[in-house]
Amino acid sequence: MADKSNKDNKVIKRVVTALVLLALTFAILAFLQKLLMPKYQKGVIEGSFTEEYYKEKVPHDVIIFGDCDAYESYSPVKMYQEYGISAYIRGSGEQYINQTYYLLKDVLRTETPKVVVVSIHNMQHDVPRNEAYNRMTLDGMRWSRDKVDAINSSMVEGETFASYVFPILRYHDRWSQLTRTDFEHVFSKNITSHNGYYMRCDIKPQGKLPPPTPLLTYKFGDNAMAYLDKIRVLCEENGIELILVRAPIEFGWYEQWDQNIEEYAAQYGLTYINFCDYSEEMGLDMTVDTYDAGVHLNIYGAEKLSVFFGQYLVDNYNLTDYRNVPEVAAEYEKDIQFYNEMRDDQLYEIATYGELKSYGANAIEN
Amino acid sequence: MRPLFQRFVARNVVTITPFPSKSNALRNVATVVTVVINIALLCFIKYYNVLGFAAERLNLLFGATQTHNSFFLYAVPVGMSFYVLQTSGYILDCRWEKIAPEKNFFKVLLFSTYFPQLMSGPMNTYASLSSEFEKAKEVKFSFDRICDGAVRVAWGFFKKLVIADRAAMTVNQIFADHQTFTGLYVPIGVIFFAIQLYCDFSGCMEVVIGVSHMLGIELPENFNCPFFSKTVKEYWRRWHITLGAWLRDYLMYPLLKSEPLIKLGDWSKAKFGKKNGKKVPTYVALFVLWFAVGYWHGGLWNYVIGSGILHFIYIVLGMIFEPVSKKIRPKIGADKLYFRIFQSVRTFILMLSGFVFFRSATVMDAVDMYAAIFRRGGAALNWANFSSSGMDLKNLIVLIAALLLVAAVDAYKYVPGEDDQPKSVITFLRSKGVVVLWAAFMVIMVATLIFGMYGLGYDSGSFIYARI
Structure with a gap:
C-alpha cells in the first residue's frame, strides 16, 4: 500500500515537474520573442499602426485604408473637431492593395463603418514587393482567417509562414541591435498615431519635381485590380459606401493611372476624388504644407485636406455627429489632448533645434 | 530519380546475393557484378561531370570545375555516396559470410534508406543496423529517451547554425577573394574553415544520432574530438570514424589480403629486406585507400589531394620516421603537457594544409591560396577589413563563446571515464537532475534560436556533407 502511494507520488511529482518546465519554456520563448520583435516606438513608427487600431474604444463611421498617402494626408482628430466625424485610418507603410482588402475584412469583424475610403496610391504595386513593409502591416494584425490569407497573399521570396506564426524566427538577429526602447516596451507599447494619422509638423517646401519616368504600360496589374474588385464587392455586400481617393501629391504619379481609376469608378458607379484637382480650393500651399519637399503632407496640409474632405463627407453621407455622444466625445477629448501635446512638442523641438529630434528619421535608433 | 535508383540497388542486392549458388565462382561473379554496378552507378551519376569527355579530362586536373554536362549536377540523388557504400558493404558481408543474406526486400530497403543517416551518414554495416532495427521492435516509449535525443538535436543545430554558419562569413570572403585577402588572412x-567544417559535419551527426536515438535506434558515433589528436593517424580515427572504418574493412584489408599485394610483399621482402619490404604492400594499400577517400569526397582533384593523397603522405612519413621519433621522444620529454599540446597543434596544422585544397574550387585555386600567404599588396590586416565579411565584434564574441562551449564539451568527452569509455555529457547532465538537463537544453535552444544564422538573408539550408 505504502509502495503504491510512493509510486503515485513519484508520478505526480514527475508530471508536475514536466508541466512547470513546459510552462517555463513557453514563458521564456514568449518573452524573448516579444523582446526581439521591433517595437516601432521611435523613428519608423508606421509598424505600430496596424495593432493600434485594436485599442480603439469608439465606433467609426469612416475608415480610411492605404499606404503613406492615407496615413499622412488625413487627420481624423481634425475631422472630429470640425464635424464630429469619427474616423480612423487603417494605414501602414506601403500597404499593398491585397492587404487593404484583408484589413477591411478584419475591421468588419468588429464594426461596420458607413464609409470606406481607399487611397488608390497603392494600386501601382500589383503584388507585394518588400518583406519589411509586409511585416509592418501584417505583424500587428490579430490572428484570424483574414490574417492567414493576408500573409499567404503577401509573402515575397524567402518569406515563410512559420516566421509570422513565430516572429522570433524572423527577428532573432536583432539581438545585436536591441535598444533601451526594446526593453522598455516588451509588454506594453505607447500609441504613436492619432487614429492612424502620422503627425509631422516640420516644413520642407516642395521644389521643382522631376518629370516622372515613362512606363511601358500604365495599366494596373491584374492582381491589384482583382483585389480592388474584391473590396468593392465586400463593401456592397455590407452596405458600405466606397470612396476612392488620391491625396493631393503630384510626386510619383501618372495621369494615365488617374484615368484607369476614373474608368473603374465610372463603371461601377463609385466616387473617385482626385484631391490634386482641389488643391487651390482647400488652400493647399506646398511651400509650407509638406515636410519632405512634396512627397508627403505635414500637419498643416493634412488639416486643410481633412477640413475639405470632412465637409464633403458630411454633405454627402449620413454620418453621426459624435460630439453629441458623450461617451464617444469623452474618448475623443483624450485624443485631442494627445494630438495637441504631440503637436506642441514637435513645434518646440523645431523651434529649439531647427528640426525634429524625437520624431521621424532623426529618432531612428539603429 | 531516387526511388528508382534505390529500387535498382535494392533489387541487385536482394536478388543476386541470396542466390544459393552452387559454386564459389558464380558467387564471386555475382558479388563483383553487383558491387561494380553499385560503384559504377555512383561514379557515372555523381562524377559524370568530372569524368566528362576525353577533351575535358585534362582541364579537370588543374582548373576546371563542375560546370560541364550539368544534367547530373541537378539530378544526383541525395546521400548517394553513403548508401552506395552501405549497400556494397552489405553485398560483401554476404559474400564473406559475415551475415546471412536477407530475404526480406523491405528490410534491405530500410537498411539502405534509413532516413536519419541517408544524407550524411554515419555509415553502418547491415549486421549492426539490422540488429538495432530488431531491438527497436521491443523499445517502449520513453520520455527520457526523447529528452536525451532532443538535447543532442539541439546541440547539433547549435554547432551548425551558431558556429559553422557564422564562421562561414569569414571563410567565404577570404576564399572567394584571395587576391585581396592575402598574408595572414589566408591562415x-x-x-575558420576548419571550425566551420567540424561544427557543420559533427553538428549534422548530432542531429542524425539524436533523431535516431529518439526512435530507439542507436547509430555509431562519427566524431570523437578530432582536433585533440596527436597524430594524423589518430585524427582519422576520430574524424568521420565510420567512413574510415568502412574503407579499412571493405577496401584496405581485402586489398592487403589480395593475391597481387601478397606477391608484391614477397617481392619487396626479397628486394628490400624483411623489415622494410613488408611495409611496401601496406603503403600501396594505404595509397589506394586515401585515393578512394579523396575521390569519394567529390571526385575533383582538390578533394583527391586535400582529403586523400596529402594524408597518405603524412601517414607514410609518420610510419617511416616512427623509429627515429621513438628514439628522440624520451630525450625531449615527450610525456610532458607542452609536448602533448605541440602534437595536437602540429596535427591541426597538417589538417589545415589539406583543408586549403578541400575548400578551394580547384587545385590551382588552392595553390594560389598558398601563394597568397606570401603575396604583398592585398588588404591590410586590420579590423575594418576583417569585419567587412559581416564578422563584427558582437558576432566574433558569440563565435568565440560558442567555440569555448564546444571545446569544453569535447574536452569532457576526450578524457575517458573510469571504465575507459568516452563520457557522455548528457548522462552527466541527467545525473544532476531533470531541471539541470532542461536548463542545458534551454540554453542551447535559446542560443541557437537567437544567435543562429538562419532565416531571411541567410543560406543555412544544407550541411556541407549532405552535398557529398
Missing part, C-alpha cells in the same frame, strides 16, 4: 580563413 585565418583556413582556421
Whole structure:
C-alpha cells in the first residue's frame, strides 16, 4: 500500500515537474520573442499602426485604408473637431492593395463603418514587393482567417509562414541591435498615431519635381485590380459606401493611372476624388504644407485636406455627429489632448533645434 | 530519380546475393557484378561531370570545375555516396559470410534508406543496423529517451547554425577573394574553415544520432574530438570514424589480403629486406585507400589531394620516421603537457594544409591560396577589413563563446571515464537532475534560436556533407 502511494507520488511529482518546465519554456520563448520583435516606438513608427487600431474604444463611421498617402494626408482628430466625424485610418507603410482588402475584412469583424475610403496610391504595386513593409502591416494584425490569407497573399521570396506564426524566427538577429526602447516596451507599447494619422509638423517646401519616368504600360496589374474588385464587392455586400481617393501629391504619379481609376469608378458607379484637382480650393500651399519637399503632407496640409474632405463627407453621407455622444466625445477629448501635446512638442523641438529630434528619421535608433 | 535508383540497388542486392549458388565462382561473379554496378552507378551519376569527355579530362586536373554536362549536377540523388557504400558493404558481408543474406526486400530497403543517416551518414554495416532495427521492435516509449535525443538535436543545430554558419562569413570572403585577402588572412580563413567544417559535419551527426536515438535506434558515433589528436593517424580515427572504418574493412584489408599485394610483399621482402619490404604492400594499400577517400569526397582533384593523397603522405612519413621519433621522444620529454599540446597543434596544422585544397574550387585555386600567404599588396590586416565579411565584434564574441562551449564539451568527452569509455555529457547532465538537463537544453535552444544564422538573408539550408 505504502509502495503504491510512493509510486503515485513519484508520478505526480514527475508530471508536475514536466508541466512547470513546459510552462517555463513557453514563458521564456514568449518573452524573448516579444523582446526581439521591433517595437516601432521611435523613428519608423508606421509598424505600430496596424495593432493600434485594436485599442480603439469608439465606433467609426469612416475608415480610411492605404499606404503613406492615407496615413499622412488625413487627420481624423481634425475631422472630429470640425464635424464630429469619427474616423480612423487603417494605414501602414506601403500597404499593398491585397492587404487593404484583408484589413477591411478584419475591421468588419468588429464594426461596420458607413464609409470606406481607399487611397488608390497603392494600386501601382500589383503584388507585394518588400518583406519589411509586409511585416509592418501584417505583424500587428490579430490572428484570424483574414490574417492567414493576408500573409499567404503577401509573402515575397524567402518569406515563410512559420516566421509570422513565430516572429522570433524572423527577428532573432536583432539581438545585436536591441535598444533601451526594446526593453522598455516588451509588454506594453505607447500609441504613436492619432487614429492612424502620422503627425509631422516640420516644413520642407516642395521644389521643382522631376518629370516622372515613362512606363511601358500604365495599366494596373491584374492582381491589384482583382483585389480592388474584391473590396468593392465586400463593401456592397455590407452596405458600405466606397470612396476612392488620391491625396493631393503630384510626386510619383501618372495621369494615365488617374484615368484607369476614373474608368473603374465610372463603371461601377463609385466616387473617385482626385484631391490634386482641389488643391487651390482647400488652400493647399506646398511651400509650407509638406515636410519632405512634396512627397508627403505635414500637419498643416493634412488639416486643410481633412477640413475639405470632412465637409464633403458630411454633405454627402449620413454620418453621426459624435460630439453629441458623450461617451464617444469623452474618448475623443483624450485624443485631442494627445494630438495637441504631440503637436506642441514637435513645434518646440523645431523651434529649439531647427528640426525634429524625437520624431521621424532623426529618432531612428539603429 | 531516387526511388528508382534505390529500387535498382535494392533489387541487385536482394536478388543476386541470396542466390544459393552452387559454386564459389558464380558467387564471386555475382558479388563483383553487383558491387561494380553499385560503384559504377555512383561514379557515372555523381562524377559524370568530372569524368566528362576525353577533351575535358585534362582541364579537370588543374582548373576546371563542375560546370560541364550539368544534367547530373541537378539530378544526383541525395546521400548517394553513403548508401552506395552501405549497400556494397552489405553485398560483401554476404559474400564473406559475415551475415546471412536477407530475404526480406523491405528490410534491405530500410537498411539502405534509413532516413536519419541517408544524407550524411554515419555509415553502418547491415549486421549492426539490422540488429538495432530488431531491438527497436521491443523499445517502449520513453520520455527520457526523447529528452536525451532532443538535447543532442539541439546541440547539433547549435554547432551548425551558431558556429559553422557564422564562421562561414569569414571563410567565404577570404576564399572567394584571395587576391585581396592575402598574408595572414589566408591562415585565418583556413582556421575558420576548419571550425566551420567540424561544427557543420559533427553538428549534422548530432542531429542524425539524436533523431535516431529518439526512435530507439542507436547509430555509431562519427566524431570523437578530432582536433585533440596527436597524430594524423589518430585524427582519422576520430574524424568521420565510420567512413574510415568502412574503407579499412571493405577496401584496405581485402586489398592487403589480395593475391597481387601478397606477391608484391614477397617481392619487396626479397628486394628490400624483411623489415622494410613488408611495409611496401601496406603503403600501396594505404595509397589506394586515401585515393578512394579523396575521390569519394567529390571526385575533383582538390578533394583527391586535400582529403586523400596529402594524408597518405603524412601517414607514410609518420610510419617511416616512427623509429627515429621513438628514439628522440624520451630525450625531449615527450610525456610532458607542452609536448602533448605541440602534437595536437602540429596535427591541426597538417589538417589545415589539406583543408586549403578541400575548400578551394580547384587545385590551382588552392595553390594560389598558398601563394597568397606570401603575396604583398592585398588588404591590410586590420579590423575594418576583417569585419567587412559581416564578422563584427558582437558576432566574433558569440563565435568565440560558442567555440569555448564546444571545446569544453569535447574536452569532457576526450578524457575517458573510469571504465575507459568516452563520457557522455548528457548522462552527466541527467545525473544532476531533470531541471539541470532542461536548463542545458534551454540554453542551447535559446542560443541557437537567437544567435543562429538562419532565416531571411541567410543560406543555412544544407550541411556541407549532405552535398557529398
